[in-house]
Amino acid sequence: MGRITLDKVRKAFGEVEVIPPLDLTIDDGEFVVFVGPSGCGKSTLLRLIAGLEDITSGQIRIDREDATDVPPAKRGLAMVFQSYALYPHMSVRKNIAFPLKMAGMDPTEIDKRVNEAASVLNLAQYLDRRPGQLSGGQRQRVAIGRAIVREPKAFLFDEPLSNLDAALRVNMRLEISELHQTLKTTMIYVTHDQVEAMTMADKIVVLHAGRIEQVGSPLELYRTPRNRFVAGFIGSPKMNFVEGAEAAKYDAHSIGIRPEHVDMSRESGVWQGRVGVSEHLGSDTFSHVHVDGIGTINVRTSGEVDVRHGDTVWLTPTAANIHRFDKEGLAIR
Amino acid sequence: MATKHSRAAARLMISPAVLLLLGWMIVPLAMTLYFSFQRYNLLMPGMEEFTGFTNYRFFLTDPAFFAALLHTLQLVLGVLVITIVGGVLLALLLDQPFWGQGIVRILVIAPFFVMPTVSALVWKNMFLNPVNGLFAHIAKFFGLQPYDFLAQAPLASIIGIVSWQWLPFATLILLTALQSLDQEQLEAAEMDGAGPMSRFTYIMLPHLARAITVVILIQTIFLLSVFAEILVTTNGGPGTASTNLTYLIYVQSLLQFDVGGGSAGGVVAIILANIVAIFLMRMIGKNLES
Amino acid sequence: MARKVSQNRKALVTVAAWAVGIAIFFPILWTVILSFKSEGDAIKTPFEVLSANWTLESYSTVQERSNYLRHFWNSVVLSVGSTLLGLLIAVPAAWAMAFVPGKRTKDVLMWMLSTKMLPPVGVLVPLYLIFRDFGLLDTRIGLVIVLTLINLPIIVWMLYTYFREIPGEILEAARMDGATLRAEILYVLTPMAVPGIASTLLLNIILAWNEAFWTLNLTAAKAAPLTAFIASYSSPEGLFYAKLSAASTMAIAPILIMGWFSQKQLVRGLTFGAVK
Ligand SMILES: Nc1ncnc2c1ncn2[C@@H]1O[C@H](COP(=O)(O)OP(=O)(O)O)[C@@H](O)[C@H]1O
Numbered sequence: 001m002g003r004i005t006l007d008k009v010r011k012a013f014g015e016v017e018v019i020p021p022l023d024l025t026i027d028d029g030e031f032v033v034f035v036g037p038s039g040c041g042k043s044t045l046l047r048l049i050a051g052l053e054d055i056t057s058g059q060i061r062i063d064r065e066d067a068t069d070v071p072p073a074k075r076g077l078a079m080v081f082q083s084y085a086l087y088p089h090m091s092v093r094k095n096i097a098f099p100l101k102m103a104g105m106d107p108t109e110i111d112k113r114v115n116e117a118a119s120v121l122n123l124a125q126y127l128d129r130r131p132g133q134l135s136g137g138q139r140q141r142v143a144i145g146r147a148i149v150r151e152p153k154a155f156l157f158d159e160p161l162s163n164l165d166a167a168l169r170v171n172m173r174l175e176i177s178e179l180h181q182t183l184k185t186t187m188i189y190v191t192h193d194q195v196e197a198m199t200m201a202d203k204i205v206v207l208h209a210g211r212i213e214q215v216g217s218p219l220e221l222y223r224t225p226r227n228r229f230v231a232g233f234i235g236s237p238k239m240n241f242v243e244g245a246e247a248a249k250y251d252a253h254s255i256g257i258r259p260e261h262v263d264m265s266r267e268s269g270v271w272q273g274r275v276g277v278s279e280h281l282g283s284d285t286f287s288h289v290h291v292d293g294i295g296t297i298n299v300r301t302s303g304e305v306d307v308r309h310g311d312t313v314w315l316t317p318t319a320a321n322i323h324r325f326d327k328e329g330l331a332i333r
Numbered sequence: 334m335a336t337k338h339s340r341a342a343a344r345l346m347i348s349p350a351v352l353l354l355l356g357w358m359i360v361p362l363a364m365t366l367y368f369s370f371q372r373y374n375l376l377m378p379g380m381e382e383f384t385g386f387t388n389y390r391f392f393l394t395d396p397a398f399f400a401a402l403l404h405t406l407q408l409v410l411g412v413l414v415i416t417i418v419g420g421v422l423l424a425l426l427l428d429q430p431f432w433g434q435g436i437v438r439i440l441v442i443a444p445f446f447v448m449p450t451v452s453a454l455v456w457k458n459m460f461l462n463p464v465n466g467l468f469a470h471i472a473k474f475f476g477l478q479p480y481d482f483l484a485q486a487p488l489a490s491i492i493g494i495v496s497w498q499w500l501p502f503a504t505l506i507l508l509t510a511l512q513s514l515d516q517e518q519l520e521a522a523e524m525d526g527a528g529p530m531s532r533f534t535y536i537m538l539p540h541l542a543r544a545i546t547v548v549i550l551i552q553t554i555f556l557l558s559v560f561a562e563i564l565v566t567t568n569g570g571p572g573t574a575s576t577n578l579t580y581l582i583y584v585q586s587l588l589q590f591d592v593g594g595g596s597a598g599g600v601v602a603i604i605l606a607n608i609v610a611i612f613l614m615r616m617i618g619k620n621l622e623s
Numbered sequence: 624m625a626r627k628v629s630q631n632r633k634a635l636v637t638v639a640a641w642a643v644g645i646a647i648f649f650p651i652l653w654t655v656i657l658s659f660k661s662e663g664d665a666i667k668t669p670f671e672v673l674s675a676n677w678t679l680e681s682y683s684t685v686q687e688r689s690n691y692l693r694h695f696w697n698s699v700v701l702s703v704g705s706t707l708l709g710l711l712i713a714v715p716a717a718w719a720m721a722f723v724p725g726k727r728t729k730d731v732l733m734w735m736l737s738t739k740m741l742p743p744v745g746v747l748v749p750l751y752l753i754f755r756d757f758g759l760l761d762t763r764i765g766l767v768i769v770l771t772l773i774n775l776p777i778i779v780w781m782l783y784t785y786f787r788e789i790p791g792e793i794l795e796a797a798r799m800d801g802a803t804l805r806a807e808i809l810y811v812l813t814p815m816a817v818p819g820i821a822s823t824l825l826l827n828i829i830l831a832w833n834e835a836f837w838t839l840n841l842t843a844a845k846a847a848p849l850t851a852f853i854a855s856y857s858s859p860e861g862l863f864y865a866k867l868s869a870a871s872t873m874a875i876a877p878i879l880i881m882g883w884f885s886q887k888q889l890v891r892g893l894t895f896g897a898v899k
């Protein structure tokens with residue numbers, strides 16, 4: 001079991017309120033991602049759940065039991081840190097065994113579990129090395145191994161992949177998702193990378209300045225962002241925003257259209273513009289088109305398109321995919 | 334990092350150290366203060382009585398007090414100047430590449446590990462002794478009259494001995510600081526046309542400021558209470574020519590058994606040390622914040 | 624570092640540095656040399672001293688006459704005992720200040736440092752009387768307590784600067800792994816801080832070994848360490864240079880060797896981490 005409920009949880013460091021009162025429920029077995037720009041309070045929120053920081057007011061329940069005053073060691077949660085936080089003086093085997101040793105488990109059972117975890121994570125031949133002798137990806141796996149052996153109620157990940165190179169990051173992303181499928185344990189995953197959020201989450205919590213902007217499945221957030229912040233944060237490349245007269249035509253203070261929802265043509269369309277930089281990825285082409293009176297619109301086209309700097313093109317937003325926002329930035333439905 | 338639990342634990346963990354040091358500070362301090370207002374001589378037990386400021390009056394008007402104060406100042410400043418100037422020069426020398434750096438470093442640092450009683454006795458007998466000391470032998474070799482250092486210039490001799498003990502410390506710290514100086518800064522200055530002197534004045538010296546401050550702070554703490562060196566070389570003499578405050582109070586309380594007078598001296602020493610300490614902490618606080 | 628240096632210049636610096644190094648070391652060297660000479664030879668001119676026969680007689684005389692080994696053992700007990708006791712008190716305190724810093728942590732640290740500025744002579748009388756009344760004069764336990772207290776601020780400071788370099792996340796990881804505070808300190812912090820703890824240990828043994836105010840004033844014979852033992856040579860009695868040299872050599876040799884091993888940490892330790 002691993003159901004975590006936050007009830008009016010608030011956190012202030014001295015006078016500075018980092019997390020205004022916030023409610024959130026994380027269901028058993030869910031993969032929840034906290035996403036938001038750096039400094040928005042993701043780590044703080046995760047550490048509140050872990051018990052590494054006290055909450056200023058409110059209540060945290062784990063499986064219906066009040067955990068607000070329970071020290072981290074007793075919450076039954078496991079955490080994977082951004083820096084991995086492996087014990088440098090212990091072998092990989094000892095690292096993974098540490099939580100079990102702390103739980104007072106008998107050595108044969110510890111051995112069995114460590115070996116199981118090691119084989120799941122492909123660490124079997126490294127068990128006698130020190131963390132210092134491992135690559136970044138291997139260290140990450142050790143950290144995960146240390147978390148899974150004790151069969152926690154939930155896993156907490158704080159930007160676990162941000163110290164890895166791009167290729168490895170994609171691999172580990174898959175491995176963690178795989179792990180979640182196998183273990184079916186609640187996971188809370190913090191990242192500032194919306195791609196990680198979109199690809200891994202059952203449920204995304206978008207945070208901004210300590211506030212929850214929206215909670216929902218990846219596609220819900222993509223399709224129906226609640227406000228401009230979410231609309232701009234989720235999706236890559238970023239949504240284009242247009243304000244002023246053009247937005248007024250749609251009865252909105254501003255409108256947003258994703259690059260993949262703009263058609264580009266040489267002959268006709270709604271907006272006429274000049275192509276600036278275009279990025280040719282092979283699979284896609286991103287063209288930055290300067291439209292007079294509107295600004296720069298980023299357009300995504302599938303496959304290879306022959307556009308050059310200075311070309312004149314016509315753009316047409318697909319009407320069904322236009323997001324409208326009011327003065328406060330809230331979506332108009 | 335900080336929860337109610339961890340903060341409570343922290344308070345618990347820090348309290349033995351804090352309580353012990355607090356006791357170590359307060360109990361003897363209070364007693365010293367109390368005794369300083371008593372007529373109390375260990376040779377005349379049962380005669381204790383309150384005497385107000387008499388002890389202070391006697392202590393502060395004793396010519397030996399002013400002499401001791403002056404000697405303390407001379408000792409501290411003399412050793413500081415010698416060790417810092419010498420330390421900077423030595424550090425500049427040792428910072429350059431040469432063969433056998435490791436061994437020379439070991440040679441230079443060695444005096445710091447010699448216990449005060451040993452270094453004082455070695456200097457007193459094997460070097461400064463006017464009959465059999467090495468310096469006397471050298472003087473005689475050149476046909477000169479041997480100089481009786483400890484009789485003729487007792488304080489200067491002690492300053493010399495103490496400087497020998499502390500020069501390694503200053504050198505080692507200044508050398509370490511110098512080695513942490515970014516070589517590129519020096520190269521940039523060289524490219525800008527700065528000669529060795531201006532490189533030293535404008536780049537090295539400011540970089541050493543922090544280390545020099547630290548050397549001053551730490552040496553002052555120890556130099557204010559130089560004791561063993563005086564005890565085994567001159568016993569404060571001839572007369573009071575090499576008596577510092579620490580030694581004077583020692584003589585009064587443990588040799589003349591005048592607990593009251595010694596305590597009054599102790600209080601004076603504490604007050605003086607505090608003045609110095611406040612001054613130093615200011616200086617160091619400014620220098621260490623960065 | 625890749626500056627080109629002419630060989631000539633390097634040779635010049637080498638000569639100068641060695642000359643200065645040997646000059647500074649000379650008193651120690653001379654003491655060691657004299658310790659291997661007979662008393663009659665030890666007071667002769669330097670040339671005669673160097674050409675005289677080598678002998679170990681002073682060493683055996685010193686041991687017979689003044690029971691060197693007992694004082695040596697006292698020094699060991701006092702310095703090691705006070706340092707271990709100090710570590711026992713300081714490790715938890717340094718943990719608290721390094722990993723659960725509060726608003727007043729800096730002040731507490733500064734205050735601890737300031738207790739070192741209290742001139743020992745200011746509290747000599749009461750301490751002497753306390754020791755007398757509690758029968759602690761000339762006992763090892765009494766001196767261990769005093770040495771622990773005078774070095775405690777340095778131990779706390781040194782450990783604090785070492786602990787601060789250990790990432791707090793690792794201790795948090797231990798907490799998440801279910802470690803109690805005791806386990807966190809014992810199995811995670813302490814093993815990670817071994818180098819720092821070792822150099823703290825070394826430096827404080829050196830400081831305690833050489834401490835000469837309290838050891839001279841609070842001991843007489845039984846508990847006297849080497850500092851006091853050597854001081855007993857301050858009033859000359861006939862020919863004694865060789866014996867004094869032998870006693871001195873034996874008193875400083877162990878600590879000199881330890882000191883050479885810990886010179887790097889010494890800087891950091893004695894400057895409270897301000898110079899690394
Ligand atoms: N211990 C602390 N004391 C004071 N402010 C803190 C502390 N920890 C975090 N903060 C502040 O809280 C805000 C959120 O930090 P954090 O949760 O680390 O952000 P994120 O993980 O989303 O990048 C930041 O503005 C940070 O400066």
Ligand SMILES: [Mg+2]
Pocket residue numbers: 042043044159
């Ligand atoms: Mg973070």
